[in-house]
Amino acid sequence: MGSKIITRGGFTVSRQQADIIDHVAKEKVTVAAASAGSGKTYTSVAAVIHLIEKKQASIDQFILISFTNKAANSLREKIQEAINMKVTEAKSSHERLRWREQQERLAAAYIGTIHGFCRQILKLFGYMDLVSYEAKVTFAKRIRDEVFLEAILEHFRGGPAASLYGSRSQMADHELIKLMGSIYEHVRNMDLDFKTIREWTEQQEEDAGKAYRVSMAKLMEQAVEAYTGRKRWEQVLDSHDLLKKTSELLTQSENRGSIVKQIAKRYHYLFVDEFQDTDAVQEKIVEALLPSLTSVLVVGDQKQSIYGFRGTLDNLLLRMAKNHHQLLLPMNISRRPANQFREMVNTLFGHISRQSSYAFLGDSLEAYEGIAKGEGDPPPLVYLSAEYNQGIPKASEAIQKLLSGKYTLEYRLGKHAPIEQGDIVVLTRTNAIAEAYAEGLREAFAGLGIVVKADTGNTFYALPEIVSVIYILQLLLTYPKDDAALTLALDTPFLQTSTKEELNGEKLRQLQKRVGGSPLSEAFMDFSPELHEILVELQAMMRVATVPQILEHLYRKFGIREYYHGQSDEQAVKNLEYLRDVSRNLFTEDQALTLHTFVDFLRTSNLSGREEELVTPPDPSEEKGGKRMGPPYLRVMTIHSAKGLEFPIVILPEVQKPIIRFLKDQEPQFLIVNRDGQGKALPHGLEVKIKLQSDEGGTPLETVSPVFQEALYQDRDKVREDAMRVFYVAITRAEHSVILIGKKTKRPLTASDDRYSWQDEVLPAEEILKQEVGAKFDKA
Structure with missing residues (x-):
């Protein structure tokens, strides 16, 4: 006899999902611990539709917070599809009218970051807090860098700081x-301020590096004060200001009670995804709104909390549940992996949780009914032994074997497909390792x-x-007076012209005759009148059109989609469309109101690697005939950048690298020390590494104090815990198989040993993995 079908909002849900949805309908606070692939978005959509269906809510009463714009867009689309289906399936005109009203109200719901x-x-x-209604939101990195440079020049121009550093400094301005x-x-x-940081730093014990730390703390205080004044003058806010000022508005302003009540009149429900990655300021915003709302749902997975370096809080889900006297509701029925891979994950991490101190990794993933068994798949776990510097050859060998046709992937019960390049991803700890593996694999696969x-x-x-779009947009801003911009644009698919050589020749001839002017641009007008007319038309359009409209016109006028289709580069077409989504998101949030500011945004993102991710790169996967298709190439990326994504096969090299090397791999240039090893307040302030030359014949000057290393190593248990979370995230990105590459040396090490590694968590589980799930371990 089959199990009873459970539905909420017309969606078929698991018992766990139903419990969460029912809890939201009845209780003020719901905290859900959702494991990898357990259907968080699906549950959120079902909860929204269920509450509307039961007439407890209208769609415009929801605040749905996602970690990225891409996730928010996906959530909106799924809710829209669900409401459209309700209209189609309505059994009466009254019911149809009600759901059509929800269609119209959807635009008024807040679904975003x-x-x-x-x-x-x-x-x-x-x-109410002196924030102008006209204030623009900007990524503000250009403004910040300009102000910081001015502060550097002022700080080191004469005076104590200049004599302190003298000719020692090896750090370029950038x-x-x-x-x-x-x-x-x-x-x-x-959620600290720089005046406090400077005061703490000045009170540090004397040592050879204190003067440098104090100098940097003073520089930061001066620079941030100037940056704050510049933002106020230009009436702009950066992303941190958005959170901080909102938090202050809701918790400290005289009108906070009135503001919260007005928000609660408008919105009744707040859902927050990826809550484990929330920082102190965001937590304050949620807690300020919570008492006045009907219900709050926060969802996350503490096993996947790998953003501690961004200031996220420890065990936030558990703390939220405890503070509001609620149970942490489980959601561990996974829809993602094939059954044999899910069983491997449970076996591996169950063994780790029993043998080590990582009990939080022991929660088992349960099977969702109808998931593929994984028959014909590669073994769910393969461990390849590699000596020093042999990781890339081993990875190359494994990839070629996967693509040889020996294995298939079962994407539905009884449905199989061959393994393709886009099904495989290599995940690494750091960008440097990713670049090394990408380059090494390119060489190995040559031909x-x-x-x-x-x-x-x-x-x-x-x-x-x-980059081609950046060049053509830069040209639009200066044409026809900038030959340098035209030179760059001529190398893009937008300005494909058979007269490029003649143009360059004409430029040289005219340069020989005169100085000044724009000879290349003038020649371009004569040799390519049609392209010239398109550029002039687009320039006229700049005065009245939005950036997304300009991009669409640009793609269409130059036939750029057709160009990339002709090159069989469908991914490039998707990336260009995604760029339009980027511009649309920025435009919606008032962050790129003109083409000038958008081009500035693109230049900054391209050249300086901005750290504020307002959007995420597109996941190129799509479904074809029921199988999720990857791109036509093999990917190499860091584990952190893969979070939230999924891949049929994951290759994870360098598992023999000591866990404590996370301190070395990602050892920061600075620390803000405000607590001791037991979590007690310790107002020590700034520790910072500054590149300085040594005195002649001496050792390099160390600008950090012993507290720097103490602070790093005091919390070794936290470092190991974070490293194991990263390992869990890496393993659970896979759907069918994971290949680990490391050494095959079983060592009687404890987790406190500096040499202890992921390998030392996996190898003790070798026999049980072989016997219970058919894992393969090659010989040393």
């Missing part, structure tokens, strides 16, 4: 600006037709098709 929501609050109520930017963002995420692409952070803005 926390930054976008804060922008909305400040637009409505910011005047390196120092980047360091200052990182300190700025970290301190803001910690074999296997394409390798590295996705390390902000590479979306460095893609050739995106």
Whole structure:
């Protein structure tokens, strides 16, 4: 006898999902611990539709917060599809009219990031805290870098700081600006101020590096004060201001009670996804709104909390549940992996949780009914032994074997497909390792037709098709007076012309005759009148059209989609469309109101690797005949950048690298020390590494104190815990199989040993993995 079908809002749900939805309908606070692939978005959509169906809510009464704009757009589309289906399936004219009303009200719901929501609050109520309604939101990195450079020049121009550093400093201005930017963002995420940081630093014990730390603390205080004044003058806010000012408005302003009540009249329900990655400021915003709302749902997975470096809080889900006297509701029925891979995950992490101190990893994933068994798949776990510097050859060998046709992937019960390049991803700890593996694999696959692409952070803005857009937009801003811009644009698919050589020749001839002018542009008008007319038309359009409209006209007029279709580069077409989504999101949030500001945004993102991810690069996967298709190439990326994504097969190299090396791999240039090893207040202030030359014949000067290393190593248990969360995230990105590459040396090490690694968590489970799930371990 089959199990009883459970539905909520017309969606078939698991018992766990139904419990969460019912809890939201009855209780003020619901906290859900959702494991990888357990259907968080599906549950949120079902909850929204269920509450509307039961007449407890209208769609425009919801605030739905996602971690990225892409996730928010996906959530909106799914809700819209669900409401459209309700209209279609309505059994009476009254019911149909009710759901059509929900269609119209959908636009009034808030579905987006926390930054976008804060922008909305400040637009409505910011005047109460002297935030201008006309204030623009900007990524502000250009403004910040300009102000920081001015502060550097002022700080080191004569006076104590200049004599202190003298000719010792080895840091270029751009390196120092980047360091200052990182300190700025970290301190803001910690909800501290720079006056306090400077005062703490001045009170540190004397040592050879204290003067440098105090100098940097003073520089930061001066630079941030100037930056704050500049933002006020230009009436702009950055992303940190959005959160901080909103938090202050809701918790400290005289009108906070009135503001919260007005928000609660408009919105009744708040759903927050990825809550484990929330920082102190965001938590304050949620807690300020919570008492006046009908219900709040927060969803996350503490096992996947890997953004501690951004200032996220420890065990936030558990704390939220405890503070509001609620149980942490489980959601661990996973729809993602094939059954044999799910069983491997449970076996591996169950063993780790029993043998080590990582009990939080032991929660089992349960099977969702109808998931593929994984028959014909590669073994769910393969461990390959590799000596020092042999990881890339081992990875290359494994990839070629996967693509040989020996295995298939079962994407539905009884439905199989061959393994393709886009089904495989190599995940690494750091960008440097990712780049090394991408380059090594390209060399190994030379002539074999296997394409390798590295996705390390902000590479979306460095893609050739995106760079081409940057060049053509730069040309629009200056044409026909900038030959340098035209030279760059001529190398893009937008200005494909058979007269390029003649143009360059004409430029040289005219340069020989005269100085000044724009000879290349003048020649271009004569040799390519049709392209010239298109540029002039687009320039006229700039005065009245939005950036998304300009991009669409640009693509259409130059036939750019057709060009890339002709090159069989469908991914480039998707990336160009995604760029339009980027511009639309920025435009919606008032962050790129003109083509000038959008081009500035693109330049900054391309050149400086901005750290504020307002949007995420597109996941190129799509379904074809029921199988999720990947791109036509093999991907290499970091584990952090893969969070939230899923891949049929994951290759994870370097698992023999010591866990404690996370401290070395990602050892920061600075720390803000405000607690001791037991979590007690310790107002020590700034520790910062500054590149300085040594005295002649001496050792390099160390600008950090012993507290720097103490602070890093005091919390070793936290470092190991974070490292194991990263390992869990890496393993659970896979749907069918994971291949680990490391050494095959079983060592009787404990987790406290500095040499302990992921390998030392996996190898003790070798026999049980072989016996219970058919894992393969090669011989040493």
